[in-house]
Amino acid sequence: MTDATLPLRTAAWRRIPSSIWALGFVSLLMDTSSEMIHALLPVYLVVGLGATALTVGIIEGIAEATAAITKIFSGALSDRLGRRKELAALGYGLAAFTKPIFPLAPTIGWLVAARFIDRVGKGIRGAPRDALVADLSPPELRGASFGLRQALDTVGAFLGPLLGIGLMALFADDFVSVFWVAVIPAFLAFGLIVFAVHEPERPPVARAVRNPLSRAELAQLGSAYWWVVGVASVFTLARFSEAFLILRAESIGLPLMLVPAVFVVMNIAYAASAYPVGALSDRMDRVALLIVGLGLLIGADLALAFAPGLVGIACGVVLWGLHMGFTQGLLATLVADAAPAELRGTAYGMFNLVTGLAMLAASVIAGALWDWVGPAGTFVAGAVFAAATVAGLVPVRQRLDGRKAGR
Template identity: 75%
Template sequence: MAEPDTPDAVAADAASTSVRRRIPAGIWALGVVSMLMDISSEMIHALLPVYMVTVLGTSALAVGFIEGIAEATASISKVFSGALSDWLGKRKLLAAIGYGLAAFTKPIFPLASSLDWLVAARFIDRIGKGIRGAPRDALVADIAPPELRGASFGLRQSLDTIGAFLGPLLAIGLMWLTADRFQTVFWVAVIPAFLSVGVILFAIKEPERPKTLRKVRMPLHRDELRRLGSAYWWVVAIAAVFTLARFSEAFLILRAQSIGLPLSLVPIVLVLMSLAYSLSAYPIGILSDRMDRVTILIVGMVLLILADLVLAFAPSLLGIGVGVVFWGLHMGFTQGLIATLIAESAPAELRGTAFGMFNLVTGLALLAASVMAGALWDVVGPQGTFVAGAAFAVLTVAGLVFMAGRLKAPDRA
């Protein structure tokens, strides 16, 4: 017989329901947009490296080069799109253009008969991601009530990550149903991409820019970057060191393969990580609106240290699975929270620029982290890669403890 709920449990459930109802519809819609586009993108990206190598005869080195250039392009694009959204005072327009570019590249993947077409599609897709990223995050901050910013960023991140694990699952199922017909899977992926564009165009209303808000003429000028404030730059600095600790998730897949995971089940690694991520991001976002955010970030970094150590020394696939779950939980504890700190530490009229600069710095840090991780993997082995990640995570914890006072952002509307 089930035990009755305790008063504390009932109160917590009621509070969570209240938060969900108070989050504006625009935040939910932005989350659905992210989810649909992630389903589409991950259906393709879960299969694209294998398709390029086995069907088009591309080398693994070429795949790595293409992916590196694509992600660097996205990071650079975010700086300019964020600044442009501050200059125009319009977020939705740029976000819609970014999602639209990504959607219109999707039919190229099943139609492409050569590597050149795939490279062009991947490049334009990443430009679209770069264009939409900073304005979308700034739009979340603009729409969300100040007392619900953590929950709002957590909700959007959670819905986004649901797409990140549904996409590979759909890809696995469709490959089985169609006897490994890549093009069929790629065509199905077109549908959610165009649905996401429809949602952002017709279901999201951008709030009017307050008349009292200062107009920004040159967002990337050094005087404007100074206006971002020391609290913002400390958040970016801590996030950069943190990013050095969390290299590409591709190394989670390589670690699972090194233990003996069959190639056909490789997407399960990302599904497991994304599931842990999506289930934790929204509750942690709610929690961050009620308690000290730096403390929650420290807990997230401890989870990353545990993940690295388990992945470094686990002798079985079960242990690797535990490490992957810890990795997903650390993402849920940190990603939405860092976005919230960026939104709150930057002036409202410079939020697009703030997210753009943040994405550029952390994107370059992720590139450096992945290069170091790969070098350590080749020279020392998997243990060296994950132990180094744990060391950077320890440095991040030390930085968070030391800079806790500086990271307390000023009140922003």
């Protein structure tokens, strides 16, 4: 067995292209910035500005749906142009220049606008960046490459809340001062993608794509791809915005200064599992690993719904982070496995459009259940959707196996 088939060995780490490492650190810096803000934003909205949980759900859902809708166009454009880095850099730049709006916003309306523009930036960069990872990664290290990028991205997702905790203590619970500090890593991320990421040349034999969103081109994505999208959509209904983890912790009396610890714990579990799971998926059935991830999500939902006290909430948060590590990189890898190389930007854009709309529905449903039934209703509904997702994974495996056999 060669090093190429053993992504956990040091030699395999060295085989992952440097631009994928750079993209990972770009994501780390931007996520550090974003999560410093987003870990505090739900509580700031509810406690500081008097918003309801339903309002938080609507804001989060609109924000993510905006990113998803933008991704379809940026992904398709990257296929049409045959270039991906420039669009990814544009998205990171827009997100960086939007960050100062958060500390300047005087009302909920301003914060909604800031989240909207910030998510437009995320939408512009998302599909081209993922397609660029797929273009750069060797096929035998595809799972490891996506796992590595996801792990580095998630390190930023727990560094951000951790910095938020320290800065909230330093600034005596002054949300605005923390939001100002979050501006710095966002601009560092923009500089890194401009100067450290290098896109591979498009193969001369690659098929030119003139209209990626035409019916004929979308049909080229194939049934295996569309099954992946369908299953991911149902799964997204189960994993509504992590803002509700924050609200759950606050509802049982966690001090405001420690609220970002929820994201810290969740993302440590996420980051620790993302690369090993991605690497393992290069040597075994990816669908089986996804089923394990869904089981972890069901356990998280039940713990968050019924387990008493802070210990129960902590168990639920850890399980939630592990389920993210078992699923998010694998779903991105499955899209790369299922879609033609010349349509990867469109494939990731359409994938994120459909799942983003599902996230909008999930966040609104979660917020409504929270207000009308209570926290337990929100998390029990998530467990039900997660269980329903498992049934759709068998056809996904069959179609992926059929696509491999047809090559």
